[in-house]
Amino acid sequence: MSESALVDIAVGTELPELPIKITTSLVVGGALASRDFTPVHHDRDAAKAAGMPDVFMNILTTNALVSRYVTDWAGPGAVIQNVSIRLGTPNTPGDTMTFRGSVVEVGDDSATLEIKGSNAWGDHVTGRVRLALPL
């Protein structure tokens, strides 16, 4: 399907690490681009009133970054079928979230990756992404 589909999709293959700097601009820009105007994602006072040190990343941005991480590796022709994530520590400005991932399952027409995005507090996101094959 894709000419740049030269990734190795054997079980155990590891994706390259991707560090993402968490900035106020990314948190707010991601929230607004995803139409999520919940105040804790753009208003520091509201975030503090909710017991958080600062604005924090919304789930849609987390999902977007997961998808970006996977297709950066798999190539533009990759088709994501399923993203299933567990949410952990919040992403707040000043932190860096580093993605790691590996191939855990390869079937006839799909492959499953396990991914993890960790920041200074622990795992922000852990989960699985299923891609259509062939890539």
Next chain:
Amino acid sequence: MSKVEERKSEFEAKLKTYVGLPDGPVTVGRDPVNETMIRHWCEAMGDTNPVYVDAAAALAHGFEGLVAPPTMLQAWILPGYEMHDRSTMQSENKQLELHSLFDAEGYTGVVATNTEQEYTRYLRPGEEVHAETHIESISEQKTTGLGVGYFIVTRTLFTNQEGDDLGWMTFRVLKFRPSQPAAAADAEAAPAKPSRIKSPRGFDNAWWWEGIDEGRLLIQACNDCGALRHPPRPVCGACHSSEWGSIEASGRGTVHSYTVLYHPPIPGYDLPLPVALVDLEEGTRVVANLKGVPPDEIEIGMPVQCRVEDADETMKLPFFHPAAD
């Protein structure tokens, strides 16, 4: 069944009536899938995949044309700016109603724990996104690191204007009773001097602290055999009855035992701090701070009198003073 269990099973029965209900009417995305919103998304997310912004690249990679990033699925149906003020959002939203039910029962915390999205196919510009959400399940009561609570799972089905299946999403949140009072919220407004630890009020003992709020030292009394007990608990140790009431103590008692805290310092407490176990004249014992007597003059057996006083600006507590004889 004890009062606590009765209340819990009534609450859980009420919760069950929400399982399977639609969250509200079908939501229709305000804007059809469009290149502008896709590009704004890709810019903010740092996603440089050309199939989202360049039709030729999309064709070259096997798509029928430019496609939307799959994880944008939910973004198409969010209401946008009005979300900044919940009070202005008009909703016949069952999920919010359910959350209020939890709030009223003390399960005020909420945290999203999991989400899963399945994409039947990628969306193309011009498609209208429709979404229908149901409350799929509510768990048994669970004990978690955040506190005791319940997991609520909702499932949203996505279709387009033709009724074509686009995918689905599940969302799992925990509604919990915070195990730590949300002190952080008041952090900035906190007085220079920290307050004392707040009284721990639960189902079984809140009534006792409410008595203190009113300046009364109460003792729990069994309705069946009359035995007194303290600290408050649901079942009589003498006859196992769960029916109970209370009497008001005179506040007269004697020091049964005591200790004096010199170290370590604890925010909100002045040291040295004498803590006494007092035999009330009614027969039960109560732990409280002793006031008005130097630590080296406290004696076991000394007569004391309870006075309910302001511990700080926010809370009353019982304190014992040497009885004026």
